[in-house]
Amino acid sequence: MGVKQEISYLIENIKFNLASAMEYKFNFLFMTTSMILNNVFLLLFWWILFDKFKEMNGWMFQDFMMLMAVVSVAIGLSRTLFYNARKLHKNISEGGLDYYIVLPKSILLNSIVKIDYAGIGDLVFGILIGVLAIDPINYPLFIVLVILSSIIYTSFILIINSSSFFIGKGESLSNSLELGIIVFSTYPFSLFGGLSRFLLLTIIPAGFVGGIPVGILKSFNWQWFLILLGFTVLIALLAYLIFRIGLKRYESGNLIVVRE
Amino acid sequence: MTLGKYYHIGKINLQNSLAYIIDFFISSGLVIMIMLILIALWRVLYQDRNIIAGFTLAQMIWYLVITESIVFMPLRGIIREIEGEIKSGKIAYQLNKPYNYIAAKFFSKIGFALLRWAIIFTAAVFIAWIFVGPIQLNIYGVFFGIISIFLSFVLSFLIACCIAIMAFWLEEVFGLYFMYDKMRFILGGFLFPLDILPLWLQIPARYLPFSAILYYPAKLFVDFSPEFMAKTFFFQLSWILVLIILVSILYRIGIKKVSINGG
Numbered sequence: 001m002g003v004k005q006e007i008s009y010l011i012e013n014i015k016f017n018l019a020s021a022m023e024y025k026f027n028f029l030f031m032t033t034s035m036i037l038n039n040v041f042l043l044l045f046w047w048i049l050f051d052k053f054k055e056m057n058g059w060m061f062q063d064f065m066m067l068m069a070v071v072s073v074a075i076g077l078s079r080t081l082f083y084n085a086r087k088l089h090k091n092i093s094e095g096g097l098d099y100y101i102v103l104p105k106s107i108l109l110n111s112i113v114k115i116d117y118a119g120i121g122d123l124v125f126g127i128l129i130g131v132l133a134i135d136p137i138n139y140p141l142f143i144v145l146v147i148l149s150s151i152i153y154t155s156f157i158l159i160i161n162s163s164s165f166f167i168g169k170g171e172s173l174s175n176s177l178e179l180g181i182i183v184f185s186t187y188p189f190s191l192f193g194g195l196s197r198f199l200l201l202t203i204i205p206a207g208f209v210g211g212i213p214v215g216i217l218k219s220f221n222w223q224w225f226l227i228l229l230g231f232t233v234l235i236a237l238l239a240y241l242i243f244r245i246g247l248k249r250y251e252s253g254n255l256i257v258v259r260e
Numbered sequence: 261m262t263l264g265k266y267y268h269i270g271k272i273n274l275q276n277s278l279a280y281i282i283d284f285f286i287s288s289g290l291v292i293m294i295m296l297i298l299i300a301l302w303r304v305l306y307q308d309r310n311i312i313a314g315f316t317l318a319q320m321i322w323y324l325v326i327t328e329s330i331v332f333m334p335l336r337g338i339i340r341e342i343e344g345e346i347k348s349g350k351i352a353y354q355l356n357k358p359y360n361y362i363a364a365k366f367f368s369k370i371g372f373a374l375l376r377w378a379i380i381f382t383a384a385v386f387i388a389w390i391f392v393g394p395i396q397l398n399i400y401g402v403f404f405g406i407i408s409i410f411l412s413f414v415l416s417f418l419i420a421c422c423i424a425i426m427a428f429w430l431e432e433v434f435g436l437y438f439m440y441d442k443m444r445f446i447l448g449g450f451l452f453p454l455d456i457l458p459l460w461l462q463i464p465a466r467y468l469p470f471s472a473i474l475y476y477p478a479k480l481f482v483d484f485s486p487e488f489m490a491k492t493f494f495f496q497l498s499w500i501l502v503l504i505i506l507v508s509i510l511y512r513i514g515i516k517k518v519s520i521n522g523g
Contacts, residue, residue, distance in 0.1 A: 026431075031432055034434075034435030034436065038438040041445060042442060045445055056304050118435070176286050184293075187301065
C-alpha cells in the first residue's frame with residue numbers, strides 16, 4: 001500500500017474522528033477548554049517565578065513562552081492525530097492488536113490514529129502563545145520545528161509503548177516515561193547541564209522536544225537544526241523498527257476485549 | 261462489626277496491591293527524576309541568595325520532598341475506577357451491599373496509597389539527603405507532619421470522589437482533574453511555598469483546600485511551630501468536613517439517576 005493511500009486513509013480517519021467528536025459537542029468543548037485553562041495555569045505559575053527571579057540561567061519569561069508554544073503545539077499535534085499511541089501498550093498486552101492485524105491497512109498507523117479532545121486544547125493554546133511570543137518572520141521556522149518536535153515525541157511514545165512486546169505489561173513504565181518527557185520538556189532547558197543535559201538529549205529526548213527548537217528559534221543555527229533533523233529521522237526509524245520487531249513476538253490471546 | 265468490614269476491605273486490597281511492587285519502584289524512579297529537576301531549578305534560583313521566603317535551599321528541597329510524595333498519591337486511579345463504575349452502570353451492584361460505597365472505596369485505597377507514599381517518600385528523602393544534606397527536624401514536626409500527610413490523603417480522596425461523581429452528569433471528568441491538578445500546582449504550594457506568591461494570590465490560596473493538602477503539611481514538617489500546627493489541623497479538618505458533606509450530597513443526587521432493569 002502506497003504512502004499516498006496511507007495519507008488519504010489517515011485524513012479520512014481523522015475526518016471520521018472529528019465528526020464523532022462533534023456528536024458530543026459539550027464534552028468536546030469542555031475538554032478542550034479545560035486543557036487550555038490547564039496550560040494557562042502552568043504559564044501563570046512560571047510567570048510568578050520569572051516575575052520574582054527575572055531570569056534563570058539566561059532564560060527570560062519570553063523564552064519560556066516560546067517553549068510553551070513549541071511543546072504545546074508538538075504534543076497537541078501528536079495527541080490530536082495519534083492519541084492511541086499512548087494506549088498501544090494495552091493493545092499489545094491484552095491482545096487488542098488482533099483487530100488491526102486482519103485489516104488491509106498499516107497496523108501501526110491504524111492502531112494509533114485517534115483524536116484526543118484535550119490535545120486540540122493544547123494545539124489551540126500553543127498557537128495562541130506562539131502568536132504572542134514568536135516574531136512573525138519566524139512563523140515558517142516555528143511550523144517546521146514543531147513538526148519535527150511532534151515526530152520526536154510521538155516516536156518516543158511508540159518506543160516506550162512497544163516495550164510491552166518484550167516485557168509484557170508495560171503500563172507503568174510507559175506512563176511514567178511519558179510523564180517524564182512532558183515534565184522535562186516544559187522546564188527551561190538552561191537549568192540542565194552536564195549529565196542531565198546529555199540524558200535529555202538521548203534517553204529521554206525532552207531537550208529535542210522543547211529546549212533545542214527554542215534555541216533555534218531564538219537564534220537560528222544550521223548545525224543544531226541539522227542535528228535536530230537527523231535525530232528526528234533516527235528516532236522515527238527506531239520507533240518503526242522496534243514496533244516491527246516487537247510485532248513478530250506478538251501473541252494473540254483468547255481474551256474478548258471491547259474496542260474503545 | 262461496623263468498622264470491621266472496612267478493615268477487611270482495606271487488608272484485602274493492600275494484599276492485592278503488593279502485586280504492583282514494580283509499579284511502586286517505577287513511580288519512585290519518576291519521583292527521583294523530578295526531584296533532580298527541582299533541585300537543579302532551585303539551585304539556580306538560590307545562586308545569589310541564601311534565603312527565599314524564609315526558606316534555606318535545604319529547607320526548600322525538603323519541603324518539596326513532602327509535596328512531591330503527596331502529589332504522587334494515586335488519585336487518577338481512584339477517579340478512573342469510580343468514573344468507570346458510574347459510566348458502566350456497575351455502581352448499581354454496590355447499592356445492595358451492606359456498606360457505604362464511598363467509605364468502602366476509601367478503605368480499599370488507603371493501604372495502597374500509604375504504602376506507595378512511603379516508598380516514594382523514601383526515594384525523595386534519599387535524593388534530598390544526597391544533594392542538600394539533612395536539615396534540623398523537630399520531632400513534633402515529624403510526628404504531626406505525618407498525621408497531617410494522612411489528612412492530606414483523606415482530603416485528596418474526597419476531592420477525587422467529587423470529580424469522579426461528576427461522571428453522573430459529564431461524559432468525561434478528566435478535564436476537571438486537569439484543572440484541579442494545576443490549582444494544586446499554584447495555589448496548593450506544590451513547587452514552591454505559598455510565601456513566594458504575590459499577596460493578591462497568597463491570601464486566598466491560604467484558605468483554599470489545595471494548600472491544606474500540600475503547603476500546610478509540608479511546612480509543618482520542615483518548620484514546626486505549635487501555632488502553625490493548630491492552623492494546619494484546623495484548615496484540614498474543616499475542609500474534610502465540608503468535602504464529606506459535598507460528596508454525600510453529590511452522591512445522593514447522582515445515584516438517583518441510576519435506573520436498574522432486570523436481566
